[in-house]
Amino acid sequence: MSFINYASREINCKIVYYGPGLGGKTTNLQYVYERTNPQNKGQLISLATETDRTLFFDFLPLDLGSVRGFRTRFHLYTVPGQVFYDASRKLILKGVDGVIFVADSQEARMDANLESLDNLKHNLHENGFDLAVIPYALQFNKRDLPSAVAYDVLLRALQIKGEPTFEAVAPKGIGVFETLKAVAKQVLHELSKK
């Protein structure tokens, strides 16, 4: 749920990175963090296990400058991808404005992608949202791996409503900002309708 503060002329929106475990959600956030000017970002907070698996969420506040005199801030969150952290995932979707699904392009992860996408639909619904209408973008990550499935196949399997899709190699930053931008755009367009 976006938060418009007329007193301080600020708008805050929440974007959540969703997807199967080890798919690259945290890596997306880390790249955004590294490539953003210090004055435009806050701390990157990672609540992770000792082996760097996301335990609860990663959080990055991002300041994108002004639109119509309003300071625009995006709060980026990732969810823990591992199946058994479902209760946490549900919590993080509370008040979400836009979702980025980070799919793992590897053949062996196709089932995990589908399961996670199903889980996203379900958890959005539990929070009173509908994947069919919420701002949404789909990222095919790990395009550089030899075991990556062909783009068309991924598209057919995972695209659900003609949402924008992006091929990405998150550690190198390929597709990272493009995906974020696509969702941010939709979120701001949604605001203009309210």
Next chain:
Amino acid sequence: MTMFGSNLIMYEEEFDRINAVLSRLWMDANAKLVFLVDKNGQQIAAKGDLDKVDATSLASLTAGNVAATDGLAKLIGEKEFSILFHEGERDNIHISIVGQRLILVLIFDERSSLGLVRLRVRKAAAELEEVLTQMASKAAEQGEAPASPFAEITDEDIDALFTE
């Protein structure tokens, strides 16, 4: 004027009242920092020494903390745990839920005490709830929310955000 949620709009008057409540609480409880966040982790108002703390992260982690604890409460059949308290070596954090949708956070050290904090928070929470009720009834009276400042937003506006 601030808006949070689809049906709750905060005008200058309520914002001032909230700030006054926080200021009084900050003094009466001898706190280092007092702040109010909504359950989604957005900071609404604060009073105290904000320079030494990353307020955005504090707000987001507080909301995460409350959300996780809420989940725990539901698991064991409780409606909510309305107070959370974290005790540190130097500083302590007292978190309480106000009117089901706001979170009141208070950071204090040995110059105060848990007893004093609980006492003062209870009073402040009641006042904040009153403000919330007033906001809700105002919203009900006035019906439609004011037009979004983004109603006229263009693709160029949005593109401009991403060009660095």
